[in-house]
Amino acid sequence: MARSSASTSRRTGTRNARPSPRCWPRPTTSSRSAAPGSRWSWLSCDEDRPSFERFHRTMPWPAVPFGDLQCKKRLSERFQVEGIPRLVVLAPDGEVVHADAADLVHRYGEGAFPFTAARVAELEADDERKYASQTLEKLFSIVDGRGYVNRGKEQVPISSLVGKTVGLYFSAHRCAPCIKFTAKLAAIYSNLKGKAEDFEIVYIPMDKEEDGYLQSCSDMPWLALPYDGAPSRELARYFNVQEIPTLVVVGPDGKTVTRDGRNLVNLYLDMAFPFTEEQIRLLQEMEDEDAKGYPQSLRHSGHRHDLNIVSDKSGGGPYICCECDEQGLGWAYQCIACGYEIHLRCGRNAEGGSAGTG
Ligand SMILES: [Zn+2]
């Protein structure tokens, strides 16, 4: 007899918890010039020898031989390698110093060496100090002494943005999730501008080629950092941007309001503005109030079982709506056995949706 999938986790909805396709900027490679006394080696996960050889030519360190499956298996098991890239750092005595330093390299470059807990604490304390004294002008001077961004061919001084809510939009032209999100963000930007909100967006290009950058600029109605890889990388490192698109929001006082602007825009559209915790709490309270008008369960044409209403307090979590394919959070109609979840509004709007017992 087939086992019911109901035996899976109660929070089946979180199967969809990482909703957006990920598109990662390449890690920086400055730490390849390893510190004195350090040794690096590469364990390949390539599927064929030509790929292995091609990739190895880009690395200045030795590799476990491509055919040595025993060694590869032993190391993968010992360090419980499930995802790549993974950088395990070992002390001279073989003790693990850091189980996965890839993010540290991405974020701090060679400054992360020697990857010890003490070094990481130092770096994080530095970050906290920087964030606490952050201003918009300081942010742009970290990366670029020019003090301006572009609007088409016109130069706009950073000083003219001070006092506004500013979105820093890390994106690239050749990135499908970016293209989809840019269209949504452009609609919201235009709405907010229409309401004369003090809001600006600056495109922080993660493009590898200037052609892509120019194309992105022509698709975006907002400001852009001039094309030059280094400042973008510096800002991405400063905000620990690990995927694109990312929308970091800086408040009128120059401090970071959120690095999660992308999710907030997906969830609340222009209602998310000005992206503060207070605004998000208000929106959640409105949703709680709104949910009282919905039936406890319903039958939805897209699914064969009854769906029950859930909130984040009763088994709901982040999800992708099976009806409209957009993100959701908290309130949902859910079939827990199948991990099927839809927005409340999508349950109400969908043809064939009918109220169950209230
Ligand atoms: Zn939906």
Ligand SMILES: [Zn+2]
């Ligand atoms: Zn079901």
